[in-house]
Amino acid sequence: MIPIAKPLLGEEEAKAASEAILSGWVTQGPRVKQFEEDFAAYTGAGFACATSSCTTALHLALKGLGVGSGDEVITVSHSFIATVNAVRYCGAVPVFVDVDDRTFNMDPALIEAAITPKTKAILCVHQIGMPCDVEAIVAIARNHGLKVVEDAACCAGSEIRINGKWEKIGRAHGDAACFSFHPRKVITTGDGGMVTCNDPELDGKLKLLRQHSMSVPDTVRHNAKEIIFEEYPAMGYNYRMTDIQAGIGIEQLKRLxxxxxxxxxxxxxxxxxxxxxxxxxxxxxxxxxxxxxxxxxxxxxxxxxxxxxxxxxxxxxxxxxxxxxxxxxxxxxxxxxxxxxxxxxxxxxxxxxxxxxxxxxxxxxxxxxxxxxxxxxxxxxxx
Ligand SMILES: Cc1ncc(COP(=O)(O)O)c(C=O)c1O
Incomplete structure (x- = not known):
């Protein structure tokens, strides 16, 4: 049988997972930080925030950009259902536009007609690895004061030419880009996700929200000489990636x-x-x-x-x-x-x-x- 897909995982990934296990620090820790730095450097983004999946990455990104109850988000119905679910997790309403019949991606010419006073953001998808016309989409968004989240679940390693220069998807061209490391993707950590962005404030917000909004992370308290009590200034989530996954991710990224x-x-x-x-x-x-x-x-x-x-x-x-x-x-x-x-x-x-x-x-x-x-x-x- 010729399979539809097959992840490439080898001794390097097995060794990295084993090292994470034997290190004694198995969830979000030094390897997650390293994977984030490597991924940001690879895409050219200022910041990267690792998550448990692309679905949770999308939820975090929309939430971090202020999408909330009653807002409208322009997106495509033609995507894996998690794209739309993330909009609903925020209490916002998905407003669908059709896609281009050749690229299977959001048709920028249809966006203006879907904008209403309630529109807060555009959630575009780079479908099955093919970049959408994010440059045109961002231009429309900026004209209307809208945020742009890129669903780049399938898109690690894809590129787009902007002003004559090839750039990696995830740089990020919108306000944030979200990736998946599910085994059907080009690189995998078993499950896992990443949000890239260029705004340090947004990155800080995402990193707070993904770990219960814990004001001082356990890694910092663990290494501190003095006793530190953390606080929870907002309601957060457990959207962490483990260090075992991140160890695998670091090796996968070298192969990308x-x-x-x-x-x-x-x-x-x-x-x-x-x-x-x-x-x-x-x-x-x-x-x-x-x-x-x-x-x-x-x-x-x-x-x-x-x-x-x-x-x-x-x-x-x-x-x-x-x-x-x-x-x-x-x-x-x-x-x-x-x-x-x-x-x-x-x-x-x-x-x-x-x-x-x-x-x-x-x-x-x-x-x-x-x-x-x-x-x-x-x-x-x-x-
Ligand atoms: C376009 C798109 N968005 C979101 C997701 C969800 O990714 P994950 O399984 O990492 O949550 C997928 C997964 O296939 C996808 O293809």
Missing amino acids: DGLVAERRKLAALYSGLLADLPVVAPHQPAWASSNWQSYQVLCPGLPQKAIMQAMQDNGVATRRGIMNAHRERAYSENEPCVLPGQGLPVSEMIQDTGIILPLFPGMSEEQVHTVVDELKKAIASVK
Whole structure:
């Protein structure tokens, strides 16, 4: 079976985890601090705050930027549902805009029409590794006094060209960018997340909130000669990353550029081989460079599930593409959200026609050929 994804974890990560365990300090401590510094340096951000996941990173970032009850946040329904959940955790209302049919990302041309006096922020997503047009999105936000949070869950190592210079996603181009280290991502810590930003005040707020709003962290009290009593000036959360995860993360980050280079090669091979098939290969704008966290094709007019089943039966795992929160009962029946009058036709078309193909470190060129051959056969068999 050719799997859909596979994390690359080796002896280095096992040794780092073991060292963290044997050090006696296993949750947020020196390794978390090191991982934060390394990640900030890698992305070019001023600050990084490690969290337990990207979902908690998104909640912290929105909260830290002042999003609260009754506010509106412009975002996409076409994302993993955690994007929208984070808005609801703040008591805010998600206002959906449609996505571009080629990049699968928020269409900046649709944002202005969604802005109301209640709009507080824009939560854009760099979907499956492909940078969204964050430069255009930030320009609109600044015109209207809105905050921008980037959901960069899948985007470690992706780049965007701004003023002729390539910059890493997470620099951060908005007010904060949030990453995931779930095993389906390009680098993993098992679970885990990170918020990057350039505002020391925001970073301080995030670091307070993620550890119960504890005024003096346990690491500081542990190393102090005098007795210090901490305070809790606000209600906080336990969104900590452990030092065991951070130890793994430090090693994963060293591999990131190599992993992205390998994924880019495999994606280019796919794109060439798919040219003869009746599918739409992903589009990369000239100003974007994806890490190819996922490689999704669209199969318009073809039976998505039957193609996936035929490939599965012949030893190739696939996944359907990104779903839409507004079609899930969590939002269609229970939680408030706002859809544009014309609905979200592009978001729905992508969900209904998208198929994610296998792409993982160590995948051979032969395996890419096999996947494309099986896709071709599957299409022929269901026509
Ligand atoms: C776009 C997006 N946002 C948020 C998340 C949530 O990440 P985590 O599982 O680290 O909470 C994911 C995970 O797949 C995602 O793809």
